[in-house]
Amino acid sequence: xxxxxxxxxxxxxxxxxxxxxxxxxxxxxxxxxxxxxxxxxxxxxxxxxxxxxxxxxxxxxxxxxxxxxxxxxxxxxxxxxxxxxxxxxxxxxxxxxxxxxxxxxxxxxxxxxxxxxxxxxxxxxxxxxxxxxxxxxxxxxxxxxxxxxxxxxxxxxxxxxxxxxxxxxxxxxxxxxxxxxxxxxxxxxxxxxxxxxxxxxxxxxxxxxxxxxxxxxxxxxxxxxxxxxxxxxxxxxxxxxxxxxxxxxxxxxxxxxxxxxxxxxxxxxxxxxxxxxxxxxxxxxxxxxxxxxxxxxxxxxxxxxxxxxxxxx
Numbered sequence: 001x002x003x004x005x006x007x008x009x010x011x012x013x014x015x016x017x018x019x020x021x022x023x024x025x026x027x028x029x030x031x032x033x034x035x036x037x038x039x040x041x042x043x044x045x046x047x048x049x050x051x052x053x054x055x056x057x058x059x060x061x062x063x064x065x066x067x068x069x070x071x072x073x074x075x076x077x078x079x080x081x082x083x084x085x086x087x088x089x090x091x092x093x094x095x096x097x098x099x100x101x102x103x104x105x106x107x108x109x110x111x112x113x114x115x116x117x118x119x120x121x122x123x124x125x126x127x128x129x130x131x132x133x134x135x136x137x138x139x140x141x142x143x144x145x146x147x148x149x150x151x152x153x154x155x156x157x158x159x160x161x162x163x164x165x166x167x168x169x170x171x172x173x174x175x176x177x178x179x180x181x182x183x184x185x186x187x188x189x190x191x192x193x194x195x196x197x198x199x200x201x202x203x204x205x206x207x208x209x210x211x212x213x214x215x216x217x218x219x220x221x222x223x224x225x226x227x228x229x230x231x232x233x234x235x236x237x238x239x240x241x242x243x244x245x246x247x248x249x250x251x252x253x254x255x256x257x258x259x260x261x262x263x264x265x266x267x268x269x270x271x272x273x274x275x276x277x278x279x280x281x282x283x284x285x286x287x288x289x290x291x292x293x294x295x296x297x298x299x300x301x302x303x304x305x306x307x308x309x310x311x312x313x
Contacts, residue, residue, distance in 0.1 A: 034068035037240030044083035053302035068094040072164035096169035099211035129215040177205040205269030
């Protein structure tokens with residue numbers, strides 16, 4: 001699949017490592033902000049502190065930034081603007097749990113319709129994840145499932161979130177987290193009904209996203225590795241102490257990981273009970289590619305990024 005992708009992307013967009021052309025400038029490293037376990041105010045401050053810590057490299061174009069989240073692109077725009085952050089400060093947005101990949105745009109011709117948001121959707125990425133996606137048929141099945149859950153509970157437990165749904169993401173608002181099944185049970189239900197999709201709860205359990213089986217936030221990183229020509233080893237993912245259902249996939253691997261620890265992290269919802277083993281049994285937190293920080297002070301973030309070679313000493 002990635003080989004086909006590499007053949008489809010024009011040669012002008014794919015450069016050889018260690019430098020890649022991202023939004024018109026050469027980048028050696030990419031920092032992916034994927035912190036799910038914090039309130040919006042903390043997320044905004046984390047973004048600002050990372051920008052402050054990397055100010056010199058941002059000015060020279062040596063470092064690019066990506067925001068990775070379960071939020072829809074329509075939610076990302078007001079979040080950033082409310083915090084005084086320009087969308088063009090990012091090179092890409094992995095949104096809707098990895099089912100959409102967008103880029104900032106200053107051209108009105110490229111803006112998303114009908115909301116006219118200043119983003120471009122990567123249609124090539126969609127072509128990589130659409131395999132066996134149920135689309136409208138799957139949506140109708142899930143609507144019936146939601147209606148059954150609401151009827152069983154005698155209250156509105158889960159409701160379709162039309163504003164945050166997209167072609168490759170069927171999104172629901174979870175209004176009573178105690179009345180919906182945990183992710184492992186919901187995945188089993190999908191398999192029994194032969195529904196091929198990824199089931200993902202947001203960190204606090206308030207959002208349920210169902211996306212194609214080939215889509216994920218980690219898959220989007222691999223796509224950008226091909227599209228931008230940035231080695232995965234030159235990508236650094238910043239996460240909290242816990243995250244959405246796909247949190248495990250953001251840890252370890254070839255890329256670097258910075259884990260932000262502290263009381264600002266909220267505890268994950270019970271809906272995330274997807275594994276019968278501890279995370280420490282699957283991920284080695286002592287390996288050189290993972291660093292843990294207390295808090296998100298700019299100086300500590302700078303030190304961690306220097307440790308990974310993202311910033312110069």
